[in-house]
Amino acid sequence: MKTQIVKPQNTNSKVIITGFFEDEKSLSNVQAELNKKFLGVIENNIIKNFEGKFNETLIFPIENGVKIIALGLGKKEELTLNKLREAVSKAISGAKKYIKEGILSVEFIENDNICKKGAAYNTVIAAGIADYKFDKYKTKKDEKIENFEILTNDDDEKIIEGIKKGDILNNAMNFTKDMVFESAEIMTPSKVAEIAKNLADEYKIEAEIFDKNKLKELNFNAFLAVGQGSAQEPKFIRLAYKPENPKKKIVLIGKGITFDSGGLDIKPPSSMLTMKTDMTGCATVLGVMKAICEIKPDVEVHIMSALCENMPSGSSYKVGDVITSKSGKTIEVDNTDAEGRLTLADVLTYADEFNPDEVIDIATLTGAVIVALGNNITGIMGNNQEMIDNFKNTAEKIGEPVWQLPIYEDMMDGLKSDIADMKNTGPRGAGSSVAGRFLQNYTKSKNWLHIDIAGSAYIDKPYRELQKGATGVMVRTLTEYIIK
Numbered sequence: 460m461k462t463q464i465v466k467p468q469n470t471n472s473k474v475i476i477t478g479f480f481e482d483e484k485s486l487s488n489v490q491a492e493l494n495k496k497f498l499g500v501i502e503n504n505i506i507k508n509f510e511g512k513f514n515e516t517l518i519f520p521i522e523n524g525v526k527i528i529a530l531g532l533g534k535k536e537e538l539t540l541n542k543l544r545e546a547v548s549k550a551i552s553g554a555k556k557y558i559k560e561g562i563l564s565v566e567f568i569e570n571d572n573i574c575k576k577g578a579a580y581n582t583v584i585a586a587g588i589a590d591y592k593f594d595k596y597k598t599k600k601d602e603k604i605e606n607f608e609i610l611t612n613d614d615d616e617k618i619i620e621g622i623k624k625g626d627i628l629n630n631a632m633n634f635t636k637d638m639v640f641e642s643a644e645i646m647t648p649s650k651v652a653e654i655a656k657n658l659a660d661e662y663k664i665e666a667e668i669f670d671k672n673k674l675k676e677l678n679f680n681a682f683l684a685v686g687q688g689s690a691q692e693p694k695f696i697r698l699a700y701k702p703e704n705p706k707k708k709i710v711l712i713g714k715g716i717t718f719d720s721g722g723l724d725i726k727p728p729s730s731m732l733t734m735k736t737d738m739t740g741c742a743t744v745l746g747v748m749k750a751i752c753e754i755k756p757d758v759e760v761h762i763m764s765a766l767c768e769n770m771p772s773g774s775s776y777k778v779g780d781v782i783t784s785k786s787g788k789t790i791e792v793d794n795t796d797a798e799g800r801l802t803l804a805d806v807l808t809y810a811d812e813f814n815p816d817e818v819i820d821i822a823t824l825t826g827a828v829i830v831a832l833g834n835n836i837t838g839i840m841g842n843n844q845e846m847i848d849n850f851k852n853t854a855e856k857i858g859e860p861v862w863q864l865p866i867y868e869d870m871m872d873g874l875k876s877d878i879a880d881m882k883n884t885g886p887r888g889a890g891s892s893v894a895g896r897f898l899q900n901y902t903k904s905k906n907w908l909h910i911d912i913a914g915s916a917y918i919d920k921p922y923r924e925l926q927k928g929a930t931g932v933m934v935r936t937l938t939e940y941i942i943k
Contacts, residue, residue: 460590460629462583462622465564465608467492472564472608474557476528476550477501479511480535480570489566489610497521505529514546516553526557532568540573541858541923544581548924551589551604561605567613575613576621582609583625584935588924591633593640627753628938632931635739635746639917639929643718643735648686648766651717651738652694655745655764662752665699677809679765681784681801684792686767688722688775693767695806696741700751705759707816709941711747712806713740714799714822715766722769722795723777736929737799739916740822741766746934747941756942761813765802769795781879785809786901791879799824800897801883807901817846818902821910821933827890828864829914835922836860837915837932840895841908850908853940858923859915859932870896 467489477490484506486494494501500521509517513533520526530550532538547565554563565586569578590604609622638646638654652668659666671692674683679695686693696715716737720726726734741764748762776782780792785805799822810818828838837854839861841847847863854861870893873885881900885893895909915932918925 460587460604460607462586462607462609462626464614464618464622465610466612467566467610468496470564470608470610472562473525473559474528474554474562475525475564475566475610476530476547476554477566478530478532478546478568479506479509480532480538481511481513482534487566488612492612493527497525497527500527513542514549516550524559528554535570536572538570538572540577540581543568543573543578544585544858545924547582548585548589551586552926555589555602555604558602558604561603562608563604564608564610567609567611567618574617575615576617579609579618579621580625583607583622584628585924587625587629587632588926591636591926593637593928624754627750628935631746631750631938632934634749635742635931635934636929638742638745639736639739641735643768646717646735646738647691648694648715648717648768649692651715651741651764651766652696655696655698658745658749659698662700664752665701667697669695678785679805679809681782681790682765682767682805684776684780684782685716685722685769685798685801688772689768689770691717691768693765695763695765697761697763698748700748700760702755702757702759704757706757708759708761708813709817709819710761710763710810710813710815711744711937712803712810712818712820713742713744713762713764714738714803714820714824715741715764716799716802717766717768719769719796719798720771722798723771723775724795725771726796733917736917737823738766739912739929740764740820743821743912743931743933743937746931747937750934750938751941754938754942758941760941761810761815763806763810765806767802769798784901788881788900789879791876791882793882793884797884797894800894803898804901807898811903815904817906817908818904819908819910819937820898821912821937823913823916824911825891825894825913827894828911831864831891832862832914834914834918836862838862838864838891838911839908840864840866840892842866842899843906846906846908850936850940853943854936857936857939859936864892864895866892866895866899
């Protein structure tokens, strides 16, 4: 999708979306130009028949197959960037079936509550989300927006900046979603490692990929135990973006289970249907790295992921096994389906070797977070409240809802083992927090944040601006958190 600014009087688009406030009937500058271009149709027909309630739409066909879609924005003083993004995305989703020649136009909408850069950025993000479709295996492809026009006579540089940033983040999110939607047969550990290497080559950044022998040498024993039942060889990836004189160093760790059957504690079939998505954490940090390499902030960023399948076979790790993790701490395997935390434990330990200022891990880790927060809210926790608050504020600004879950020291009581330093699972209650407490044992960082996207990474029905399926959640928030 190519985004460009077009003057309303110059558009040749057959589908034009223009916004109306519930409490204001005067024409905007763009609407005045469109009204002149289309011989008074907006003033004489649309305004008289349209209330402008939030997310309301009215399709008005006019000459030469052109359709003007009136979009309700609600009360002017209540419009926020998050509401703008939702309304525009839903309107575009409904309008795509009318697209001719791949062109769709949206009026540049602003008010006193939102800045020009933010309005442009969120309009582009809305279009990107609405336009995305994983149709690789469809014989009949959906109509795509090839040229996305933002209609305005305003040539403010802030609008151009917002559009550029929106295009970068759309490409990053689409990159992540493509990986998540792809089948596990294709998206193996080796394939993900290949994608990571190609990304590093494209942007000329540092890349490190470990095979099984190297991982054994480096004592990634907990990770290797998880992958030992699979025919697919495990891989570890690290990419590093290193600007001159960075202000800080951040390590992002993404869970990379490319398929999770549950191992010998096998999942029921219904729970296994979307387990190709258990590498969404890895896909997310790769998407973030793609965006970072385009934006080029003065922050050093390392992304890491331990990639394997969790499969049952004669060589699988077993309940009752005791594993010596990379840190030296021993873990009794209480459940082979609590595998993600085992892989993350070794990576968190490895991350310490780079002396980062902050460590953030992101994972589809626990079903418990879905019980607690549903499918549309991401659970976060960590060991530094200031860092947590900064991240929460960023997520709220971006429009990706998060909720802080607690971690208490005495949660280790439920992880006690009679024969090892700890078990990999605890009691049923507070499962997400207990998993976070488990992970905390494996980082020395005083600035550590854990993000559980088990619910929000993949949704079964549309929510706000998001489409069904892979959401690309946290690509925007993590990128913004780093660059701000």
